[in-house]
Amino acid sequence: MNTTRQAAPASGWLIFLLLAIAGLFYVKWFPYYHRAFTAASTHSIGTSILMGSAASPPAPSFDAALGYAWAYGKAIWQAMVLGLLLGSAVQALLPAHWVAKALGKTGFGSVAAGGMLAIPGMMCTCCAAPVVVGLRAREASPGGAIAFWLGNSVLNPATLVFMGFVLGWQWAGLRLALGVLMVFGLGYLVNRLVTPGEAHAADARVAELITRQQDGNAFVRWLSIFTRMAVRLVPEYVVLILLLGAARAWLFPHIGPAIGNDILWIVAFAVAGMLFVIPTAGEVPIIQAMLALGMGVGPAGALLMTLPPISVPSLVMLARSFQPRLLAIVAAAVVAFGIVAGLLAVASGL
Template identity: 50%
Template sequence: MQENSWDSRQEPRVVRAVIMVAVFLLLAASGLMYVKWWPYFYKALTAANTGSIGKSILGDPSAHMGAPTWDDAVGYAKLYFKSVWKAAVLGILLGSLVQVLIPTRWLQRVLGKSNFASVVCGGAAALPGMMCTCCAAPIAVGLRRRNASVGAALAFWIGNPLLNPATLVFMAFVLSWKFVVLRIAFGALLTFGIGFIANRIMRDRDAVVPELPPAAAAAAQLESSSAPFLERWLRSLWSLLLHVVPAYLIVVLMLGALKVWLFPISVGSGVVMILLFALAGTLFVIPTAAEIPIIQSFLAAGIAVGPTTALLVTLPAISLPSLLMVMRSFPRKILLLLFGAVIAGGILCGVVGAVWI
């Protein structure tokens, strides 16, 4: 009798949790359908028919010379934000909603353990997102604030751009199957390998989530309280906006100005060029799939396959703005590991590409 009474008391909570998760999934699917899935379907048709998905966002490679200018900064920022603003808004909304709609215990069962299974689940959850690194970053922050493990949140974050199914389809039509194979191989290696190593590093720590700044800690405490849903959601949304957007805007402008130095074409075509492009690609910020026309334009300008293949991994994986977005939610040593691993993966991919393609 007592057991039945306990079940009856728990049933409303379970029903409420199921409804909240269903609402989140519905909102996520609707947003992705509008921002990603439907537009990418038509872009895939364009790629199949024309062998192109548009011009390089970096412009003509031969123009990458001279000194950085304010016009370069503003011009690139306009092109970039025009391409990503819908996905960026969706990423911030989902990053805030995951903190108030997904029950912490439910999320911890799937993504909260410091094992390889949670990393696989995080990487698998990234596949339908198809977001660039900056648009996926707010969701990764939201997952960390709900006690997702470091490895699972990392796999979700970098798996979005690296394992993007739409990008692989575009790449097959625009570049070649060899680029697709390299992207899948190195994308999977970085996504699941870094996640696994990060979880191993953090396994012996007492806390799953690093100490948050006072504002974020207060928001996290409110999210676990009995405050009204709207109040909890607005607090989580404001916290994300406060800690994500300013750095995002400033660094995109800075990188837009510095692109003339980051991607020169007069350095050469050997190992030095591979190293330079691997570092530049890791720092630079691009929209989803923009690496494809960038690589296409560099190849057309006579840049060797090695350096351009390094960009296949480094350009989409992370960027300086996305690292700044998540730095409050991930330990610094994990972010340094990620930064170094992406550069190393880009170098290795460039070397393999130079020999194989």
């Protein structure tokens, strides 16, 4: 009996590791490797998913909603399935104390670990959300989980390479500099807001998870958790994608030289970027198209930092995993980073 109990965690960790490596290689690493050569040779990675080659998104309608949801779904569905598999596997295959040991403390160490683990993930904000749900279910610290969530999109090395070849390396440098501050700074801030009572309760839940007897087959448990997560997260996610697809024209006006570097435009685009949802690296062709239409670098800088990290759908997906005040702080801070990026883009003459 003791031998069986010792073998299960080892086999679970091995299966989880193989799934992560094989899944990320197929969905992210291999396709992005080839896409980087395309970006280098053509200085483009495709058209803007937001509005194509037009100067403004389509008017709000059912067709606009369905068209965006279809284009977005084709771009992310494989990564979403992988995110759900990994998020459920964290809970079914990995012992609770392993997650707590790596990400459970409320100091900077868990934030650093979460941010560094995010870099090979390269997922968009919504595809990373199921993994964050799994980490929080196994009592990863709020700051460590936030760093993992934001780091997937903001510190995505493939996106930085695409950005350098398409927009210019000065844009990639701005993103990297502010991205490091966002991921690790916000993670540390969130952990600092954890009260002693909340930390004690989290420790108690970890102890309960460790001592709780895990009955039944691990794969059956994995399938059960996967199904519950998919049923809870996917329907609300699809509805929100449809609504945002229809509302594109309200969030993003007609793009042209009239949208300059005024602070009001920078703030407006920072807020719109925080609310909207895009696939991985989708901000690159969006910003490229908007700059080509004559939009100022200030609003473009705001979108650089607010389009990727969070969105309304991803915030809703994580509503049960974090206190509302923490998600509100993160959303406000992302907007602030967008404003700073816009102002820096103007000041540096990007």
